[in-house]
Amino acid sequence: MIHVEKAALDSPIVNKLERENIAYAVVERVEDVPDRKSEIVVLQRHENYCRPCPGTKIYRCCGYYTTDVMEGCPFDCSYCILQAYLSHKNIRVSGDTVSITNSLKEIVKQGIPRRLGTGELSDSLALDGIFPFTLLLAPVINNQDVIQFEFKTKSANIRNLLGLNPKNIVVSWSLNPQNIITDEEYATASLEDRLNAAKTCAEAGFKLAFHFDPVICCNGYAEDYSALILRLINVIPEYAVEYVSISAFRAPSLLIDRMRERKERSAILKGDLSLGLDGKFRYFKPLRRDILNDMLRLLNKHWTGVFVYYCMEHASVWEKNMGNDPGEKDEFEKLFPWSKKHNAGREDAYVVY
Amino acid sequence: MILSCLILKRMLKRFSALNPIVKTLYGSADRETLRWTKRYLAGTDILPVPAAEVDGKIYQLAVFNMETETVILLAPGDIGQALALSVEIYGADTVTFAEWLNVYKKCAELNIDFTVMPLPSNIRNNLDAGLKLFAAAMRWNKTLADWLEQKNIPWKTLNLLAEMNDDNIGYITDYLAKTSPSLQSFRQFTESVADFADKLSGSVYDPAVHAEVTNRRSCIHREIDLIISKINSAVTAVNKDNWETSALHWSFVTKNAGQYNSILKTLEEVFEDVRAIYALLGDE
Numbered sequence: 146m147i148h149v150e151k152a153a154l155d156s157p158i159v160n161k162l163e164r165e166n167i168a169y170a171v172v173e174r175v176e177d178v179p180d181r182k183s184e185i186v187v188l189q190r191h192e193n194y195c196r197p198c199p200g201t202k203i204y205r206c207c208g209y210y211t212t213d214v215m216e217g218c219p220f221d222c223s224y225c226i227l228q229a230y231l232s233h234k235n236i237r238v239s240g241d242t243v244s245i246t247n248s249l250k251e252i253v254k255q256g257i258p259r260r261l262g263t264g265e266l267s268d269s270l271a272l273d274g275i276f277p278f279t280l281l282l283a284p285v286i287n288n289q290d291v292i293q294f295e296f297k298t299k300s301a302n303i304r305n306l307l308g309l310n311p312k313n314i315v316v317s318w319s320l321n322p323q324n325i326i327t328d329e330e331y332a333t334a335s336l337e338d339r340l341n342a343a344k345t346c347a348e349a350g351f352k353l354a355f356h357f358d359p360v361i362c363c364n365g366y367a368e369d370y371s372a373l374i375l376r377l378i379n380v381i382p383e384y385a386v387e388y389v390s391i392s393a394f395r396a397p398s399l400l401i402d403r404m405r406e407r408k409e410r411s412a413i414l415k416g417d418l419s420l421g422l423d424g425k426f427r428y429f430k431p432l433r434r435d436i437l438n439d440m441l442r443l444l445n446k447h448w449t450g451v452f453v454y455y456c457m458e459h460a461s462v463w464e465k466n467m468g469n470d471p472g473e474k475d476e477f478e479k480l481f482p483w484s485k486k487h488n489a490g491r492e493d494a495y496v497v498y
Numbered sequence: 499m500i501l502s503c504l505i506l507k508r509m510l511k512r513f514s515a516l517n518p519i520v521k522t523l524y525g526s527a528d529r530e531t532l533r534w535t536k537r538y539l540a541g542t543d544i545l546p547v548p549a550a551e552v553d554g555k556i557y558q559l560a561v562f563n564m565e566t567e568t569v570i571l572l573a574p575g576d577i578g579q580a581l582a583l584s585v586e587i588y589g590a591d592t593v594t595f596a597e598w599l600n601v602y603k604k605c606a607e608l609n610i611d612f613t614v615m616p617l618p619s620n621i622r623n624n625l626d627a628g629l630k631l632f633a634a635a636m637r638w639n640k641t642l643a644d645w646l647e648q649k650n651i652p653w654k655t656l657n658l659l660a661e662m663n664d665d666n667i668g669y670i671t672d673y674l675a676k677t678s679p680s681l682q683s684f685r686q687f688t689e690s691v692a693d694f695a696d697k698l699s700g701s702v703y704d705p706a707v708h709a710e711v712t713n714r715r716s717c718i719h720r721e722i723d724l725i726i727s728k729i730n731s732a733v734t735a736v737n738k739d740n741w742e743t744s745a746l747h748w749s750f751v752t753k754n755a756g757q758y759n760s761i762l763k764t765l766e767e768v769f770e771d772v773r774a775i776y777a778l779l780g781d782e
Contacts, residue, residue, distance in 0.1 A: 362716070402654050405692055408661075414693040417716040419740035430741050431779055432716045459742060465780050 146170065146185070147275075148178045149240070153189035156240030158276055162187075167275060175237060182221065184235040185272070191241055194248040195261060197474070201423040204457045205471050208478030209260050210252060212294075214239050214278050215267035220299055221331040223411035224359055227266065229400040236267070238276050246285050253289045258487035260478070264297025264317070271300045279305045287312040293387075293483040295354060299333035301342035307349050315387050316346045317354035320377065322369035325361055329411055336373070340380045347385035354387050358456060359394035360436055362428055363412045370440055378447045386448060387482055391440050392456040393433035394418075395425045422459075430459070438466040452482055520546050521571045528555060531608070532581050533562040534600040539588060546570045548587055550580035559584040578610035590616040595635075595656055596647035602632040620653060627657060634660040641671045645684075655685045658692045666691055668701025676703055722778055725771050732764045735772075744781045746772075 147169040149159050154171065162169055169187075172178055178186045194213055200206025217236035218227060239245060252259055263269040263278060273279050279296060286294040287310050295315040296306070306316060321329070323336045334342070343353050355377065360370065394413055396404070401418075404411050418426040427433065437455060444453050454477075455463060460470040471477040478484050527549045539560045548559040549569035556571070557580055574580045581604055585593060593601070598621070605612040612632070613625065621628040635643070635656075646656075659667065673679070673687055690712040691698060697711050715723065722741070729735050733750040737743075748765075752758040 405658060405689065406654070410693065410695065415714060417714050417719055419742075422739055422742050427742075429716055429719045431718050431722075434780055435718075461743070461781075 148172045149187045150175055150189055153187045153240035157242050158187055158240045178235055180234045182234050186235055187238045187240045189240050191244050194245045195252050202473060203422045204459055205477060206457055206474055208474040211265035212261050212263050213266045214245055214263050218267045219271050220268055220333045223329045223404055224413055226400055228403040229397055242281055249285050253291055258291050258484045260293045260483055262295030262297055268298050269296035270298040270302045273302055273305050277305050283309045301334040301338040303342045303346055311351040315352045315354050317356060318343055319356045319358055322373045344380055347382055352387040353385045356390045358390055358392040361394050361413055362416055371443060374443045383448045386451045388452040389444060390454050390456045391437050393428050395427045397425050401426060434462045434465060441466055517573050518570050521569055523567045526565050526567055527558040527569055529558045529562050532557050532584050534604050535597045550574050552577050552580055560587050577608055578614050581610060582615050586616050591618050594650055599632060599635050631656055631660040639671055641674055645674050649681050655688050658688050665701050666695055669703055672701055672703040718778055722775055725775050729768045729771050733761060744779050
């Protein structure tokens with residue numbers, strides 16, 4: 146069920162609902178809407194939509210920026226951080242498209258090459274058929290030279306994208322072996338559907354990214370992730386891939402509690418998790434270091450030119466597996482192809498290892 | 499005395515809409531029908547005890563273990579409101595799970611809608627889960643119920659218990675009977691039963707079997723544990739951050755030069771073990 150806050154009735158997002166005869170109910174305030182995943186609310190909030198992705202200094206974090214046009218996700222992954230991070234279950238969509246585009250323009254004004262994306266507090270494409278933020282954002286994104294914008298998804302919903310100029314856009318998929326998708330990533334697209342959608346985007350000229358995040362150490366995981374990588378390499382051409390991230394599961398204790406509250410008990414809870422230096426549970430370090438290393442080696446063997454990084458991983462794991470420490474946000478960010486391209490020729494822009 | 503006067507004043511003000519009057523009864527009030535707590539209510543041993551008159555019958559609302567003929571008589575509309583009033587007098591936020599369970603039972607017995615009780619936000623905001631929990635708790639055996647009554651169990655642990663089948667509840671009851679755990683141990687045990695429910699069968703708790711079935715540790719982790727336990731005798735080596743760093747903190751005590759010399763030999767003897775740990779950690 147879609148609800149619209151009175152203040153958002155004139156927004157382009159709601160006008161589009163009108164044009165397409167998509168039913169909605171008008172509410173005074175978002176608080177009037179039942180707090181269920183099946184409820185979507187369009188709100189009017191004037192705020193800054195682009196923020197640095199939260200991270201810690203202890204575990205290496207890149208300089209990614211989030212553009213939070215939506216809070217909440219129609220998918221229902223057992224491990225989703227939103228269960229602990231958001232104070233609501235319903236999906237809240239921003240109708241204030243002016244503030245969203247202004248926020249992007251503010252980032253551009255800084256003149257620093259930035260990567261941004263909408264996939265932090267929601268899935269970027271799952272609801273794009275109803276709320277087409279791809280169509281709204283693409284002209285702004287492609288009109289600027291210093292930003293690269295990522296639409297991150299577990300869906301195969303690429304219809305709107307295919308009509309767009311792919312210039313500054315990266316389309317990315319979170320990947321896991323099919324058995325984990327079945328057991329832990331409820332309502333998401335199958336692995337094959339994700340890969341086929343990615344291949345179609347590559348053929349349409351989009352840059353792609355893949356996120357092995359979270360890597361989950363369940364029975365037979367080493368073989369499953371090897372098979373997954375080989376399948377990826379078999380379907381997707383290397384030239385289309387901008388970057389790949391690999392990250393083992395991590396969770397604050399509140400998320401662990403939320404996962405335990407779920408009706409379907411996650412196999413992740415049986416894992417060798419211990420409290421990390423940032424207060425989050427992570428797999429026992431030697432265990433995750435080994436799987437991250439195996440995956441890195443396999444990817445590097447087949448895709449020699451693709452930038453692979455670890456998200457939120459300890460410097461010692463980087464040093465052991467990659468031979469370097471990427472440093473903190475700004476330094477880390479300079480390793481990305483987008484930053485390298487834009488910083489080419491600027492002596493101060495490079496990190497030398 | 500000052501405290502009791504303050505409570506009396508507060509009570510008269512708070513419940514002024516219910517026409518409170520101090521009344522001496524011929525006989526005593528009904529202390530059993532609404533008895534949901536064993537708690538003493540500060541100040542009310544001196545005060546006239548609060549009571550409610552419903553359909554001509556007088557029900558005591560607090561200090562249920564004390565018989566009295568003088569009461570502050572309130573006039574709620576029905577027995578449900580009387581019970582809600584009783585909870586409010588004690589302070590809904592101070593009511594334990596075991597007490598809420600008693601209130602729930604009273605509601606069931608007296609055909610009262612439980613949701614009219616002054617539920618605190620943690621129950622009110624998750625009403626379905628709360629009702630499921632109380633319904634499940636009604637079926638729990640006496641050992642578990644008695645234990646829960648003595649301890650202030652976190653709601654998240656109670657919610658895990660509410661999801662468990664009879665075998666799992668029996669298993670936990672057997673654990674309680676065999677180990678008399680601390681609250682922390684009980685919480686962790688319940689979590690392990692919840693996480694490994696598909697691998698645990700029957701209702702007989704065996705510590706060794708339980709430890710093996712619910713062992714979350716990977717092979718490499720167990721190997722490190724084994725070496726550490728081998729090292730730790732005369733000297734102890736501890737990693738304080740769950741092996742996120744490789745730092746081992748060494749400690750030992752000596753009382754004379756001979757003991758110091760002995761420690762030096764021990765440290766030398768465990769060199770290969772230390773090397774093995776760092777090799778497993780990947781820091782060799």
